[in-house]
Amino acid sequence: AQSVTQPDIHITVSEGASLELRCNYSYGATPYLFWYVQSPGQGLQLLLKYFSGDTLVQGIKGFEAEFKRSQSSFNLRKPSVHWSDAAEYFCAVNARAYSGAGSYQLTFGKGTKLSVIP
Amino acid sequence: KAGVTQTPRYLIKTRGQQVTLSCSPISGHRSVSWYQQTPGQGLQFLFEYFSETQRNKGNFPGRFSGRQFSNSRSEMNVSTLELGDSALYLCASSPRTSGRVETQYFGPGTRLLVL
Numbered sequence: 001a002q003s004v005t006q007p008d009i010h011i012t013v014s015e016g017a018s019l020e021l022r023c024n025y026s027y028g029a030t031p032y033l034f035w036y037v038q039s040p041g042q043g044l045q046l047l048l049k050y051f052s053g054d055t056l057v058q059g060i061k062g063f064e065a066e067f068k069r070s071q072s073s074f075n076l077r078k079p080s081v082h083w084s085d086a087a088e089y090f091c092a093v094n095a096r097a098y099s100g101a102g103s104y105q106l107t108f109g110k111g112t113k114l115s116v117i118p
Numbered sequence: 119k120a121g122v123t124q125t126p127r128y129l130i131k132t133r134g135q136q137v138t139l140s141c142s143p144i145s146g147h148r149s150v151s152w153y154q155q156t157p158g159q160g161l162q163f164l165f166e167y168f169s170e171t172q173r174n175k176g177n178f179p180g181r182f183s184g185r186q187f188s189n190s191r192s193e194m195n196v197s198t199l200e201l202g203d204s205a206l207y208l209c210a211s212s213p214r215t216s217g218r219v220e221t222q223y224f225g226p227g228t229r230l231l232v233l
Binding site (some may be wrong): 034035036041043044045046049051090094105106107108109110111115 | 124125151160161163166194210220221223224226229
């Protein structure tokens, strides 16, 4: 079965600094990859997605992510963080529930909580 | 377009009771998925409905069930509530233009507290 690992539980950065949130996935074929953001007590907002094609994808709020097949990674980046970016970020993969068979479903990482120092 | 709406937003129940949560997807979306979010387990897939049929189910006990109506609105039911069912329940909708669920758009969630 597929899995998603977000190695960093909590990251703190200063406002204006650059940001990179790590995401590694485990899946035999090319997955559909997503990044979502969740503010406290809210639902999930889609930041960006990768299906195929250009491995560098642009999203909303100035975020981008790069798909690296060789590293099974889909890291999220932002050149300059704003205080309003403080939230929890989730990486997700849409893949078959079981290797080579079964229905597709969305599997999430455990999330990375981002704190921003003004 | 209006987003995904979920009702109620907050709910308090006691152990042994049952609860029904509602989700209205984005207009034109035919797939609705449900997720449970807890601090310990994170986001876990419950089930997906498409064209009034359950297409996929996560690893949850039979106390968790759902259905979808002809207008794509979906309900989720939890019977015989347990303390561990306290969670944020998220609904997501997708156009599901192919056999593979693509981009899912989430509602604000229903926060359930079981006492």
